[in-house]
Amino acid sequence: MPVRTSQLDQSGRNRGVGLGIALVSALAFGGSGVAAKPLIEAGLDPLHVVWLRVAGAALLMLPLAWRHRDLLRRRPALLAGFGLLAVAGVQAFYFASISRIPVGVALLVEYLGPALLLGYVRFVQRRPVTRAAAVGVVLAVGGLACVVEIWSGLSFDALGLLLAFGAACCQACYFLLSDQGSDAGADAPDPLGVIAFGLLIGAAVLTVVSRPWGMDWSVLAGTADMNGVPVAAYLLLGWVVLIATVLAYMTGVLSVRRLSPQVAGVVACLEAVVATVLAWVLLGEALSTPQIIGGLVVVVGAFIAQSAAPVKGSAEPVAAGGGVATTAALAADAPATAVSLPAPEADAPATAVSLPATEGESAAR
Numbered sequence: 001m002p003v004r005t006s007q008l009d010q011s012g013r014n015r016g017v018g019l020g021i022a023l024v025s026a027l028a029f030g031g032s033g034v035a036a037k038p039l040i041e042a043g044l045d046p047l048h049v050v051w052l053r054v055a056g057a058a059l060l061m062l063p064l065a066w067r068h069r070d071l072l073r074r075r076p077a078l079l080a081g082f083g084l085l086a087v088a089g090v091q092a093f094y095f096a097s098i099s100r101i102p103v104g105v106a107l108l109v110e111y112l113g114p115a116l117l118l119g120y121v122r123f124v125q126r127r128p129v130t131r132a133a134a135v136g137v138v139l140a141v142g143g144l145a146c147v148v149e150i151w152s153g154l155s156f157d158a159l160g161l162l163l164a165f166g167a168a169c170c171q172a173c174y175f176l177l178s179d180q181g182s183d184a185g186a187d188a189p190d191p192l193g194v195i196a197f198g199l200l201i202g203a204a205v206l207t208v209v210s211r212p213w214g215m216d217w218s219v220l221a222g223t224a225d226m227n228g229v230p231v232a233a234y235l236l237l238g239w240v241v242l243i244a245t246v247l248a249y250m251t252g253v254l255s256v257r258r259l260s261p262q263v264a265g266v267v268a269c270l271e272a273v274v275a276t277v278l279a280w281v282l283l284g285e286a287l288s289t290p291q292i293i294g295g296l297v298v299v300v301g302a303f304i305a306q307s308a309a310p311v312k313g314s315a316e317p318v319a320a321g322g323g324v325a326t327t328a329a330l331a332a333d334a335p336a337t338a339v340s341l342p343a344p345e346a347d348a349p350a351t352a353v354s355l356p357a358t359e360g361e362s363a364a365r
Contacts, residue, residue, distance in 0.1 A: 018258030030274030068193025083201025100160030139301030146294025
């Protein structure tokens with residue numbers, strides 16, 4: 001079937017583009033902490049840094065919000081959830097946590113989000129998961145125990161760890177909300193519009209919470225110390241707004257739409273690695289050997305947990321090998337335009353040809 005081969009090739013290219021976009025998002029998000037922490041140490045309150053980040057990004061995205069203003073009528077719940085959880089919640093919890101614990105540790109705790117996402121799939125959506133997925137969760141939790149050095153009585157700040165866990169909960173919501181409505185075809189909400197309104201709503205909420213009128217604005221006119229090197233505060237803020245927020249959210253949501261919450265989350269695990277390396281190079285935040293090993297285990301566990309999650313729309317757990325499971329995985333990644341088949345093949349008995357049914361599932365996606 002040469003047409004089918006061509007369609008699979010196109011699907012593979014689309015998937016490659018999606019993975020590339022997800023990688024850019026992980027790199028952009030991973031650089032937020034190392035740019036924000038010097039601002040916090042220079043005298044800005046963590047919530048004020050979050051407000052500057054989100055409000056600045058919302059201002060830049062305002063033209064897109066106006067262009068997609070019909071979303072306020074069509075998808076008010078989605079916009080509110082994205083603004084409160086995926087924007088304000090993730091940023092507020094994360095920035096508050098890095099004011100008390102190292103950037104790398106905060107991100108590694110935040111990446112319990114994959115385990116929480118898997119729990120949502122299993123216990124809320126009531127979709128079965130594989131044994132490999134459960135192993136991934138166990139690895140992630142075990143790695144976290146090494147990161148916080150639980151044998152020494154939680155040497156890290158307990159409140160900082162709790163704040164980082166709050167970021168993990170909001171991160172799981174970010175992946176779920178980014179995928180909402182993606183199966184609605186032409187009626188699907190524009191992802192850039194969702195991001196723009198999410199940033200506006202998040203900025204409004206953070207304005208009430210952070211009360212920026214009490215912020216020490218003079219800090220932005222000075223310099224911040226980055227491991228002994230003075231850096232202009234406005235340059236750090238510009239990086240946080242343009243790269244670590246606008247670019248990061250745009251590429252992040254687009255990658256979820258092209259892939260799935262689970263697959264995009266796998267690539268997003270690289271954010272923890274990027275942030276840890278940058279914190280070591282730029283901020284001098286070195287981790288002990290057990291913490292490094294634990295961090296690697298967390299990332300591996302998150303990868304296994306998410307990659308083993310069932311395909312969207314499937315009632316069965318993901319199989320471990322090839323055969324029909326491999327065909328189903330390929331079909332699930334095919335674009336909706338690749339579903340059309342000749343009438344005789346579509347009328348084939350279900351027991352003889354399982355491919356059309358799987359492609360129909362892809363069309364619903």
